[in-house]
Each structure stands twice: as structure tokens, then as C-alpha cells.
Amino acid sequence: DVFGANAQAAVEWAVEAPANDPLMIIPGLAAITKNLAFGATVSTTYEHPFAHARRFSTLDHMTNGRVGWNIVTSYLSSAARNFGLEEMLKHADRYERAEEFMDVVYKLWEGSWADDAVVADKTRRVYAQGGRVKPIDHAGERYRVAGPHLSAPSPQRTPLLIQAGWSGRGREFAAKHAELIFIAKSNPHEIRQGLEEIWTMAEARGRARDDVQSLTVLRIVTAKTEIEAQRKYDELQSNYHLEAQLVSYAGDTGIDLSRYADSDALSTHTEGLTSYMMRPDGSGRPLTAGDIKKRFANVTRGTDLILVGTAQQVADSIEEHARISGTSGYMLNPLTSPGTLEDFVELVVPELQKRGLYRTSPQSGSLRSRLRADGSSRLPESAYGASYRFPASN
Secondary structure, rough: OHHHOHHHHHHHHHHOOOOHHHHHHHHHHHEEEEEEEEEEEEEEOOOOOHHHHHHHHHHHHHHHOEEEEEEEEOOOOHHHOOOOOOOOOOOOHHHHHHHHHHHHHHHHHHHOOOOOOOEEEOOOEEEEOOEEEEEOEEEEEEEEOOOOOOOOOOOOOOOHHHHHOHHHHHHHHHHHHHOOOEEEEOOOHHHHHHHHHHHHHHHHHHOOOOEEEEEEEEEEEOOOOOOOOOOHHEEEEEEOOHHHHHHHHHHHHHHHHOOOOOOOOOOOOOOOHHHOOOOOOOOOOOHHHHHHHOOOOOOOOOOOOOEEEHHHEEEHHHHHHHHOOOEEEEEOOOOOOOOOOHHHHHHHHHHHHHHOOOOOOOOOHHHHHHOOOOOOOOOOOOOHHHOOOOOOOO
């Protein structure tokens, strides 16, 4: 509701509205699939760690370990008001809250139940060893949680940890906690620089580079011929509307461009995504309103990777982008639905498989086990969260 100081345009263009609860959808999808894994975004700013830990343990049980948590701290002023706050918490305060949130859920997931707590002995009529389940007795600045955790250990215990913050503080958080980084950038050199910084900080914490992988947002328009791909792209452009994009931009940044003249430099006094307001040249100077309107004048956005062409051309671009950026993989963001996913599967995937860039058989097992070289479903010993584990029995 930032653009125009109301939610009218957001509702008219369906910009992130309606938005249903993804956690309610996952069990249904998990029940009818065998290999598909799921990542859901949940904010540490508005959830409570005790209830959150139980929900994700339940999902981890229901999916047999096929679930990940995308950790965000939130940035919408409208969300703050919906959760009883007068205004959005400051950027630094949101991350401090997130750090304590993580401590609490680690204690619940990793430290409340011992690995050998559950015996499920029908003969002795014993489900779990009472002495191997303990309260966490967390008493911090923001949370007081006694415990114990209400769920028995799930296949992963801690869900796969995904994180999307790209600010300096966000990168620190990723280096400490993240196993998979979500990147909404297009420039491969910028992505490489950011990942190298995160990997260096992670290694300083005793983590391996391979413990922190990444997904870059990818959008494609493809067809069997260049002419057909261009036709699809032109059709997409004909259904594109700048105002809808500016509504999205306003929500991301807290900047209402309807109040700016094109020549006005954007204010950097915001708790939104400040990286979307700065010039990409590293000068530290903000963009103007006109710069933003020019950037979003068509589907080709400056912060997203959009590839248009035949399957061979798209595969060439993906291969080159991955080589330079160092990204572990890509998250396909459909521009048209149905359409984009089908085109990717039928046209691009076979081309990537020919080059050895896409697996030829589906992965199984827990989500974490698919990303780890050792195939483990548990956090590695070097992970910060592993420090909260229940001591092994003697």
C-alpha cells in the first residue's frame, strides 16, 4: 500500500494480493508427490519461534524431510501495522530479533530431544526416554521459551535453511546460518562478488564453502525458433504494465514513485530494500525516479535475469552465467503460467542434459541430503545450529 498511499493499485493489478498461506499448501502437494521438495518463506519478525518450530517439525515429518525454510526479516510497513506495530522495526533491530529467533529454534530442533530419546517400545509400553527430553529454558531479550519442543525429532530436525538478504548485514546472517542463498540479481560479476564475500565469512566461522550454496532467479522466454520466441516475448510485453511494476517496487523499497518527479533522486531513508535504490556503479549514489521508470519500462528488469531465444541460446546463456557467477543453480520464475514451465521442461532441459548441466534422474531423500556431498539429512557439525545439539549419551 505504499504506491499512492493506498492498496488500490496493488489489488487492481494483483501485485502480491491475494497471497495465501504456503504452509497450508505443502501437505497436500507432499501427499501426491514423491521427490518434489518445498521451500516456504516465514518471517522472524512476526512469527513466534515456539509455534514456528512445531509447524516446521510437523512439515518435516509429513514430507519425510523434503522441506526448507526461507528466512526473512520482512520490510513492509503494512505488515508491521497488521501485526500491531506503529511502524516497521529498524533494519538492524530486525536482524537482532532474527538472531535470537534462530537461537530459540535451534535449541528446540537440535537440543530438546536427544537422538536416542524415542524408543517406541511396544513391549515395555514406552514411547520416549523422559530423561532424554529436556526443556530449553531460553530467557532472552525478546523471547522467553521454556520448552521442551512438542515434536519428536524429524528427518532433518532443522529444515534446510534458505536466506535471501543481500545487504551487508544480510550477508553476515547468510554466512552464519544459510545453506542455500536466494539471489534476485542478474549481473554475474556482482553475484560472484557477493558469494565470495559470504564464503569468506562462512570459512572464518569454520564452515566449508560447499556448505553455502545458492539459487539465482531465472526467467525465460523460449521456443523452437528465434522468431517464435520473439513473438512470445512481444506478446508478454503487450500485457505488461509499468504501474503494476511500480506498485511492486514501492512495496519492496518503501518509496512511492508517484510522489517523485523524474529528475528527483530517491530518498535512502527507508527500511525497505535499499539495494534496489542505488546505482549499480558502486558510487553509493541513489537512482532517480526517472531511472527506475526507465528500468521498468518493459519486462527486462535490471534486477532479474531474463533470457529470450531458442533452447540452445538459453542454455548457452545459462552455462556462461553460471561459470562467471558461481551460482549453484537457478530458480525458475514463470513469466507465463501455464507456459514457462512446460517450455523449460520440453525444450531447455534436454539441451542442458546434453551438456551435463542438468541431472537425468530425479533426486530422492531429504532436501538437505540432496545438497550435501555426504548425503546427510542433518546439519553438519560446523554449522552454528549444531552447537545446540543434545549431548550424546555415554
